[in-house]
Amino acid sequence: MHTESPLTPSQIEEKIQNAIIALQLKEFKSIRKAAEYFEVPKSTLIARVAGRKSRTQSHEMAQILSNAEENTLVRWISRLTITGFPATPMLVKEMADEIRLRRVQVASSRIPTSTEILPIGHEWIYRFQKRHPELKTCYSRQLESNRAKEATPENIQAWFDAFRTRLIERKYELDDMYNMDETGFGVGTTQSTRIIVDSTQKSNWKVTADKQECITAFECVNAAGKALSLMVIFKAQNTNSAWIPKDTPQSWQFSTSTNGWTSNSHGLEWLKRVFEPESKKVSGDRPRLLIMDGHSSHITGSFIAFCIEKDIDLLILPPHCSHLLQPLDIAVYGPMKRYHALEVDRYSRAGVKRIQRAEWVELFQNIRKKALNSSNIKAGWRGAGLQPSTPQMRTSNQDLDLSILRSSPPDGTELRQANQTFNKALADNDSLASPTRRYAKRMTRLVESQNAEIALLRKQLADAQEVIETRKKRTKGKRVKLQGQFVFSSEEVLKMVREAEEKPKEKKPRGRPRKRPIEELEEETEEEEPDSSSSDLELELDECVARRTR
Template sequence: MSVNKAAEANGINRSTLQGRIKGSTTPREAQKPRQKLSDIQEKHLRDWIIIQADLGCPVSHQQVREFASKIAVRNGFPEGVGKNWLQGFLGRNPDIRTLKGKKIDSDRYQGASSELIKAFFMLLMMPAIRLVKQGNRYNVDEVGMMEGIGMNGLFLGHQSKKSVLIRQPGSRAWITILECISATGKVLRPTVIFKGKTVQQQHFPEDLDFLDDWEFACSDKGWTSNKLALVWLRKVFIPSTQPENPKEPRLLILDGHGSHVTEEFLWECYDNNIYLLFLPAHASHVLQPLDVAVFGPLKRAYRRLLLDLVSVADDSHVGKITFLYTYDKARREAITKSNAIAGFKATGLWPVNLAKVLMNPMVTETPSPAVTANLPAKEQHSSLLKTPQSSIQLRRALDLIPASAT
């Protein structure tokens, strides 16, 4: 068959076919040596963008440009990517498109409703998330503790009195601790956040052996900040959770605290193959492993140990040194492998078990708006992963969940 007839039969230009026969390259292939990101790097960025958007934490145009520039600098292009790079990236990846963000007022729905929880579990059924191994699934949260305690309880005394005064630590200083556990029961080292400008030597006991692997920081209010969340990610989570196979993804489950959603935090997650899954608002008491099975025993142990200490000590003052000793003992007692595994099991996060959560008496039947789950909206995904636009569509989607998920 002649070139003319072959071109006509296949509906292509004769000169294009002639060029292919002679070994010429396509315009896109000709541009490859000038591309600042390789095809593999672009594919990884594309996949992470889509999956993270489906998980309810999309990245903006500016963030994608910044990510691409960081990669380009590593590839030997110190100027980063150009102003038109994003347009070209979207053209090369037509399955990504610009979407308008829609904010949902968390007060408009009950976070622990059965309908919202079912929608949340659909995210866990996404193919990319199902591939994350048990040992690579983590939950992080902060727990607030007072140096002293404020507690009313039942005690024995003379029958003529209505109440009895008890001696207890009186300090009300607030301290935040970041704790993280895995679905296999791994417990990461804690990060302790004091209120103040700097961490001072006087905060610590002379014997520091039990604090060797702890991290310490300060913030104005004693809470997690943008900076401290990033420090924790870089210094604690990433190095402590490296999979044996660096290509394996990690899943970090956390609440929607604003300090986690910064450009730097997202970049570190992308760069280390970490997916972020945010829990629905007002649902941590049924969906967060740390809340369900760890923090309760931890606080009870801390109160008991502190009261025991005061009952035998002459000085009822509790400072940071006493706090650290007491918290360490409570932590060893409560943040255990068995409690961590129990937390993931009770919340249905591992093994993934929707029915386990729906049987929780704290789950309500009050319907929630379907949009709060931030479900996938890409046409190329299966019907199970399309965003429902009405309650009827949501029910139909829920009916498609495999039996193994319930």
């Protein structure tokens, strides 16, 4: 026998509301007939018509979030599930805390302290889920070992469906669709590249700098082929002004961390100091789309709350699919890493054992100009199938490397042309003897070989000279330890340096500091010991003498 499934509380409440509206419109003559028609308890309908609140409404005052706030949180969880990055219980609690904190800020002119707001208990998630049966708890499948297992056509197609839905609903322009990602650079590290070596030598290693550290760079590009300002994270405790040269773009941001990697605070600071002001100038009141991977530094309660407040739509990439769907990974970071490796090799050939941070900032300006151009950025969006929207490119499981740079063959040298002319003249002249002919050919080959050797030496010398001249031109200036905030822009750093240089210096006395005169102290007289102690001492001496004489 088939039995209907029990209704959820929200469905029962919907029926009661329909019954009340029908009674107000006088569609039924009695409450009993309305209760029978809508299949709700008559006693409940009588009480509700009389003005009694529902159980949900009566318990709302005791809840941490209001019903409207909880419904908003449920919709956000649903959107996050569709994008392929389901919310964790910890993230839901962070979002609830963020909603509650901002609600208090709106109602009050001052910012409440953390002690004024009680923390959310561990049982709140269970009660919240019980109030919203449409939510369920399950364990996400983790396949970290193989990226290809996650990059299935089904997962990619589901993400493209969510992307196309957002595109239709919000009607984004090319200037309003952004992709952000961070990447690490090893200062002093190079790449494993294809090389040509002497076959008689067994070694195929490449010399690198002694000291290596990680520097993280935040990059963000839009579908129109433009890039936002850079944010750099050094491995240090505090930012030092000596690391930022004076010709550094003023909009660049600099920060530090204990390991040179990003953190939750860095992601939020980048959103506030870089993305929001710079993208707002371009988009105005139009909605903005921000596509990112699911790194933990991006998906935090404060990060998401700020995006909701500023009308920024987040779209999270599926796990392990950034190499297929992220424009920066497809056509920007590849050339950028190769240019970086070439610069590191150039410094190593010049005999530089350690690349200074200020030098790295200078060389990265040139690297960024070469790799972060409009054609590479547009190629990344096109290769990801996002602009124009062509999901079939990505669902075919064809992982094409679209970041390979084209190179033209080198032109011939004048010496080679001269040698060809000379060899042709020798061939046409039959009057020369064979030994002379062989000697002339040998001389031409020798001259060409020596010229090539000189060209190589000149290139190495020019590279070394360029590094030396760059270090000479760089003025060290005043080293200022930057404190007071977490992230600094180039403009703020240079301003602090100027203020420190303009500050009058305290004159130090010349020569060695004079020694302080030794103050004469009154002689302390020892107290006279009692006679008993002296007599005891005499007895001890007598005993020692007696032992020695035995």
